[in-house]
Amino acid sequence: MSLGGVVSTENHSGIRLLSATRGRERWEVKAIGRKPTLARELENNLLEYPGVKDVNANAITGRVLVLYEPGTIGLHVESLIKDGLRNLKGLTKRQTSSNGSALTRIIKLSVPDRKKVVQPALLSLVGHAVGVVLGLCFVGIFNTASGEGFTFLKRVGLVSKTSRIIFMSGVSMLLIAAELFTRNRRKKAWRRLALEAQHNLRTELISKIQKQDKAFFDNQGTGNLIKLITEDTTQIKTFIERAGDETVELGMIIGIYGGLLALASPGLALVTVLVLPFILMSGRLFGRRAKERYARSGQASSNFTQMLENNLTGIADVKSFTAERQETLRLANADLKLAEASLDAVSVSAIQAQLNFAFTNAGFFLTAAYGGHLVSSGKITQGQYFLAAAMFQPLVSALKDVDQVTGLYHGAVNSAEELATVLDSQPSIRNGRVRLPRGTVRGEIVFEDVSFGYDPSVKVLKNVSFRLEAGETLAIVGPTGSGKSTLLNLILRFYDVDSGRITLDGQDIRDLNLGDLRAAISVVSQEVHLFQGTVRENVAYGYPQASEEDILEALRDAQAINLLDNLPGGLEAEVGERGQRLSGGERQRVAIARALLKLFSGSAILALDEATSQLDNETEAGFKKSLRKAASGKGIIIIAHRLSTIRSADRILVLERGAIIEEGTHETLLEGKGLYASLWQLQNEDPLGALEVRIT
Numbered sequence: 001m002s003l004g005g006v007v008s009t010e011n012h013s014g015i016r017l018l019s020a021t022r023g024r025e026r027w028e029v030k031a032i033g034r035k036p037t038l039a040r041e042l043e044n045n046l047l048e049y050p051g052v053k054d055v056n057a058n059a060i061t062g063r064v065l066v067l068y069e070p071g072t073i074g075l076h077v078e079s080l081i082k083d084g085l086r087n088l089k090g091l092t093k094r095q096t097s098s099n100g101s102a103l104t105r106i107i108k109l110s111v112p113d114r115k116k117v118v119q120p121a122l123l124s125l126v127g128h129a130v131g132v133v134l135g136l137c138f139v140g141i142f143n144t145a146s147g148e149g150f151t152f153l154k155r156v157g158l159v160s161k162t163s164r165i166i167f168m169s170g171v172s173m174l175l176i177a178a179e180l181f182t183r184n185r186r187k188k189a190w191r192r193l194a195l196e197a198q199h200n201l202r203t204e205l206i207s208k209i210q211k212q213d214k215a216f217f218d219n220q221g222t223g224n225l226i227k228l229i230t231e232d233t234t235q236i237k238t239f240i241e242r243a244g245d246e247t248v249e250l251g252m253i254i255g256i257y258g259g260l261l262a263l264a265s266p267g268l269a270l271v272t273v274l275v276l277p278f279i280l281m282s283g284r285l286f287g288r289r290a291k292e293r294y295a296r297s298g299q300a301s302s303n304f305t306q307m308l309e310n311n312l313t314g315i316a317d318v319k320s321f322t323a324e325r326q327e328t329l330r331l332a333n334a335d336l337k338l339a340e341a342s343l344d345a346v347s348v349s350a351i352q353a354q355l356n357f358a359f360t361n362a363g364f365f366l367t368a369a370y371g372g373h374l375v376s377s378g379k380i381t382q383g384q385y386f387l388a389a390a391m392f393q394p395l396v397s398a399l400k401d402v403d404q405v406t407g408l409y410h411g412a413v414n415s416a417e418e419l420a421t422v423l424d425s426q427p428s429i430r431n432g433r434v435r436l437p438r439g440t441v442r443g444e445i446v447f448e449d450v451s452f453g454y455d456p457s458v459k460v461l462k463n464v465s466f467r468l469e470a471g472e473t474l475a476i477v478g479p480t481g482s483g484k485s486t487l488l489n490l491i492l493r494f495y496d497v498d499s500g501r502i503t504l505d506g507q508d509i510r511d512l513n514l515g516d517l518r519a520a521i522s523v524v525s526q527e528v529h530l531f532q533g534t535v536r537e538n539v540a541y542g543y544p545q546a547s548e549e550d551i552l553e554a555l556r557d558a559q560a561i562n563l564l565d566n567l568p569g570g571l572e573a574e575v576g577e578r579g580q581r582l583s584g585g586e587r588q589r590v591a592i593a594r595a596l597l598k599l600f601s602g603s604a605i606l607a608l609d610e611a612t613s614q615l616d617n618e619t620e621a622g623f624k625k626s627l628r629k630a631a632s633g634k635g636i637i638i639i640a641h642r643l644s645t646i647r648s649a650d651r652i653l654v655l656e657r658g659a660i661i662e663e664g665t666h667e668t669l670l671e672g673k674g675l676y677a678s679l680w681q682l683q684n685e686d687p688l689g690a691l692e693v694r695i696t
Contacts, residue, residue, distance in 0.1 A: 223306020
């Protein structure tokens, strides 16, 4: 195995080398995929070996990055990973047998202050205790009328049947009122707790997602993340709101009524509980199936959300290609698959519920028959028989409700595992320790033999080396797909290089604080994104404390000051979702103003990726003139297809298939009669030919 980003084939252990440089290797390890606990444990195991400096095991991508001291470990990282995986076998078994561990963790995270559970729990205890006593009053009234009943009432002076019935009826009315009073407060308390838990969970989840690297979003997809934030957190909320209250109710009914039934007649109680093994058996038989089907339903929901999000954000293309019917059918099919998956999950729970219904009803008739036999033989009184009959029905209902709580549990466990996977994920792009105080960055960027591929087996850049001097304007051109935008992604550390290194002012950018690195670079990307809000908010997005004068100056330099005259409200005009209330050129100018304002605040480098592609020639010429003043002394990187925009650059790099094939000024490149000269000739003599080159 050699250094330099060589990719090996997958071996029998399910691990594969993705890239390697001296002291740094990245591996794909299938065993940790979507298993955050295993990923964390593998990290801990590897860090115990002498010479290992840092480990990042990503459960989302299944990739493991190992930083080590080459002199200590050499090239034996593969052996370390294999040893670490062998040590995880016991943990894998424990994790498989502990379906609720993720749910427990998520609930603890959602409800960090356990004292807040006390009030709803006490209200549940009081409310359901009232309900239980109310049921006993009903039994007492009936038995009193039949000549039996509560004997302690005679000792307090209620001798006659009428007085005892009136007393118990009055108590029942008071209990009904108390039950109504506590029910509303109980449900409100649980709902408040559940909503607060959902808020805490969503906040933590959103915060975690915001800190992830680009590879995380590439793997997860927008639809799945939206589902996690909306549907899965709601599933946890519903579980907290309902399961807590219903568990208290079921526990009290089964405990108190079951205990009274046992006291009245152990034989009857034994017949009653004969149904429990069958209910437990159905739970074991169908519980795992239900969990698997709920997981499939969750995946179908994620797919539908992803497709819907893509459709709505691309509605202009849908309409321009008159693909409304096609998209409707595609979404309808996805929704049908979601409905089928949901029905499949519910069907398993329904079968379990039907079996339990059959078991409990069979148990009721067996209890009734056996109780009748005991009464006829004089072994129990009619009062005891009625108590058993009255207690059985709430017990049956409680056992049925266990199914509902179990269904909530299965859904919550599935959601919790999905949430835990994201919450436990660690970005592969680690924050460096070297700080870059604002205003101290000169802006010298050096690429040293850099290779990179979004898929490690397919290199987008191959051994790229170049230098951007401080204050220099560097242009990068080349056919579509040659790797131009990837250079900016690497400079900003949205991704890490597979081999080689990138330095800023002589420091490897992997050692730099991410916030400081990105604060030093102001970017206008080729896909302009404006946030829903006002023009002022969008221009000041990277520099919120900017004065109005600074904002207007940035708009002026971006040739966007006239935009304010055409918008009602000027700076306070709403741009709409993704800036849809503005034209493409207007959005691009606002984005340029945003980047220039960040430049004013201390950024050392301005990167323009097709930033003027939607501007007319006159506006572009005005912007280039303003740029000389606005970015004076700053390093500038310009990526462009339109060569007329970069002819005055200090140096021009020409990329083709991920490699630099030409470098020089506009004049020297024309004299070289290479790819740049061909592109220039095509764009100036044959516009259609230039278009053909641009889209190849």
